[in-house]
Amino acid sequence: MPRPPDLTPAEFNIMKVLWQLERATVAEVRAELNKKPGVDLAYTTVMTLLGRLAAKGAVAVDKDREPYVYAPAFRRESVLRDRLRSFLSDVFDGDSQAMVLGLVADESLSLDELRAIERDLGAERPRKKEKR
Numbered sequence: 001m002p003r004p005p006d007l008t009p010a011e012f013n014i015m016k017v018l019w020q021l022e023r024a025t026v027a028e029v030r031a032e033l034n035k036k037p038g039v040d041l042a043y044t045t046v047m048t049l050l051g052r053l054a055a056k057g058a059v060a061v062d063k064d065r066e067p068y069v070y071a072p073a074f075r076r077e078s079v080l081r082d083r084l085r086s087f088l089s090d091v092f093d094g095d096s097q098a099m100v101l102g103l104v105a106d107e108s109l110s111l112d113e114l115r116a117i118e119r120d121l122g123a124e125r126p127r128k129k130e131k132r
Contacts, residue, residue, distance in 0.1 A: 005057060025069055030043055054070070
C-alpha cells in the first residue's frame with residue numbers, strides 16, 4: 001500500500017473533517033471547519049486545499065456529480081501511524097522510550113490516561129504474539 005503523502009497543518013485539518021464526514025462537498029467541509037471558534041475560511045480556500053489534497057492523492061474526487069464530492073483516500077489510522085513514526089524519527093531520533101517518558105515527565109498524561117495505556121498495552125501484547 002502506498003505511503004500517505006506529507007500534509008500541511010491546514011491539509012490535515014481538512015482530512016480530519018473528511019474522516020469524520022466520510023465524504024463531503026467543499027461547502028460541507030467549509031461548514032464543518034468554520035464551526036470552530038475563530039475559524040472563518042473562505043470557500044475558495046477550502047476548494048484550493050481540497051485540490052492540493054487531490055493532487056497529492058490524499059483524497060478521491062467524484063467528478064460525476066456537481067458539486068464534486070471528496071472522500072479520504074487513506075484511512076485515518078494509517079495517516080496517524082505514519083505521522084507518528086515521522087514525529088518520533090524527526091524529534092526523538094527514533095527513541096520511543098524518550099518520547100513516552102517525555103510525555104510522562106511533563107505531566108501531559110494523567111494517571112488515569114497512563115493506566116488506560118497500560119491496559120491497552122496488556123491487551124495488545126497477546127495479539128502480537130499470535131501473529132508470529
